[in-house]
Every structure is written in C-alpha cells, then in structure tokens.
Amino acid sequence: MSDPVxxxxxxxxxxxxxxxEHVDLAIERGETVAILGASGSGxxxxxxxxxxxxxxxxxxxxxxxxxxxxxxxxERRGLLHRVGAAxxxxxxxxxxxxxxxxxxxxxxxxxxxxxxxxxxxRRKLAxxxxxxxxxxxxxELSGGQRKRASLARASILDPELIVCDEPTAGLDPVTxxxxxxxxxxxxxxxxxxxxxxxxxLASIRAxxxxxxxxxxxxxxxxxxxxxxxxxxxxxxxxxxxxxxx
Numbered sequence: 521m522s523d524p525v526x527x528x529x530x531x532x533x534x535x536x537x538x539x540x541e542h543v544d545l546a547i548e549r550g551e552t553v554a555i556l557g558a559s560g561s562g563x564x565x566x567x568x569x570x571x572x573x574x575x576x577x578x579x580x581x582x583x584x585x586x587x588x589x590x591x592x593x594x595e596r597r598g599l600l601h602r603v604g605a606a607x608x609x610x611x612x613x614x615x616x617x618x619x620x621x622x623x624x625x626x627x628x629x630x631x632x633x634x635x636x637x638x639x640x641x642r643r644k645l646a647x648x649x650x651x652x653x654x655x656x657x658x659x660e661l662s663g664g665q666r667k668r669a670s671l672a673r674a675s676i677l678d679p680e681l682i683v684c685d686e687p688t689a690g691l692d693p694v695t696x697x698x699x700x701x702x703x704x705x706x707x708x709x710x711x712x713x714x715x716x717x718x719x720x721l722a723s724i725r726a727x728x729x730x731x732x733x734x735x736x737x738x739x740x741x742x743x744x745x746x747x748x749x750x751x752x753x754x755x756x757x758x759x760x761x762x763x764x765x
Contacts, residue, residue, distance in 0.1 A: 531579035533569040552714040554724040557734035608686040610666040612658040619654035633738035690765030700726040
C-alpha cells in the first residue's frame with residue numbers, strides 16, 4: 521500500500537483544551553472517507569487540523585508524507601496547493617460573480633493567461649452542472665448551486681485531495697443526491713481522494729468507502745458504513761439507529 525495521503529499519529533486537537541485526543545488515522549489515495557459523529561463531536565475541528573488551519577495540541581499530522589506543521593509557512597503553502605477545500609457555508613465572495621469566484625485560486629497562485637483561466641473555469645462549471653452561470657452573482661444561485669460552485673472552486677487546481685465540510689447540509693434530498701453523485705464523479709473520474717465531514721447518513725452511505733466515527737472525544741470506530749452500522753459499540757450503533765429511524 522502506498523504512503524497515506526493524510527495521516528494522524530496520536531493527534532490531539534482543539535482550541536486551548538482538546539476536543540479530540542489520541543486520533544490515529546490513515547487515509548489512502550483514492551478513498552472517500554466520511555468523518556461522522558453527533559454535533560459537537562469534533563468533526564470540523566479535526567478537518568481544520570487536517571488541512572493546516574489548526575495546529576494539533578499534540579501528535580503529528582502528515583500530508584503526502586510530509587509533517588504538515590513542521591514545514592515552514594512557504595513549504596506548507598506549497599503543499600496545500602495540492603488540496604482543495606469546500607466549507608459548510610460555501611464561502612463564495614458576494615462581490616464576485618461565479619466565474620471570478622471559481623477563478624480566484626488560479627489568479628492568485630498561477631501565472632496562467634486569462635483566456636486559459638476562463639476556459640478552465642468554464643469546463644469546471646460545466647462538470648458541476650453550472651454551465652452558463654459564469655456571470656451570475658452568488659445571491660442568484662440556490663443553496664445547492666452555491667455548493668456546486670464552491671466545489672468547482674475547490675477542484676479548479678486539479679488537487680489530489682479535496683476536503684468537504686457538510687456538503688449536503690440543509691439541502692433537500694434530491695439536491696443532496698446530486699451533490700453526492702458529483703463527489704463520486706470526482707473520485708471515480710478525476711481520481712481525487714475525498715475527506716467528507718458529515719452527519720447526513722444517506723450521503724455517507726452513498727459516497728464513502730470508509731467512515732470514521734467520532735464520539736466522546738476520540739475516534740470510536742473506523743470501517744465501512746455497514747461495519748459501523750452493526751458495531752457492538754453502543755455509541756456507534758446508537759448514532760446509526762437514531763438516523764435510520
């Protein structure tokens with residue numbers, strides 16, 4: 521097996537006081553790993569630590585084999601160019617149209633000519649079902665469309681890894697299923713590794729190859745969704761039974 525894309529070694533993370541402790545996790549290339557748990561279990565905190573936004577209180581985070589938080593700021597920035605992130609609140613700039621929102625990483629990081637950037641944005645928006653939306657402001661898009669635009673921006677640099685925080689939260693079932701299908705396409709067609717933070721059981725079942733269950737301040741279980749759904753661990757089984765009822 522190749523080196524993990526992401527790895528946590530006895531990680532504690534939080535804000536002064538640990539929210540999670542003793543996190544051991546390895547995510548392999550080509551996986552879609554769902555990080556799940558009840559509200560307040562530390563899902564978003566772990567995500568922030570995985571993508572370089574929140575240094576761990578203890579332990580070590582490795583990305584593409586490098587010790588993420590041991591790198592210089594410039595080295596870490598270069599490494600993170602290989603990663604895309606889509607946040608729960610789509611984080612689109614209201615003052616920019618959709619084309620400019622999606623093009624922002626290309627304009628900030630690369631030296632590509634403007635016609636090339638516009639073509640790349642056009643193709644990426646077509647991939648996520650937003651062809652023809654280039655000139656619209658975010659305010660004219662539905663919640664699902666904004667999520668799609670956010671994912672287009674997260675993938676515009678053709679990253680090896682995309683981390684998504686609650687990509688289907690607040691969406692109706694049909695729209696959420698469309699986002700799930702798009703994420704599966706990212707993995708299957710574009711060969712992108714995905715880490716998806718979610719509490720939406722239908723979405724987790726639809727997209728994940730493995731799931732990581734957080735409870736009571738640590739990783740409680742790791743396995744396929746079916747393995748976790750039939751876990752003898754009460755905290756794990758209650759999470760699945762509560763959302764299946």
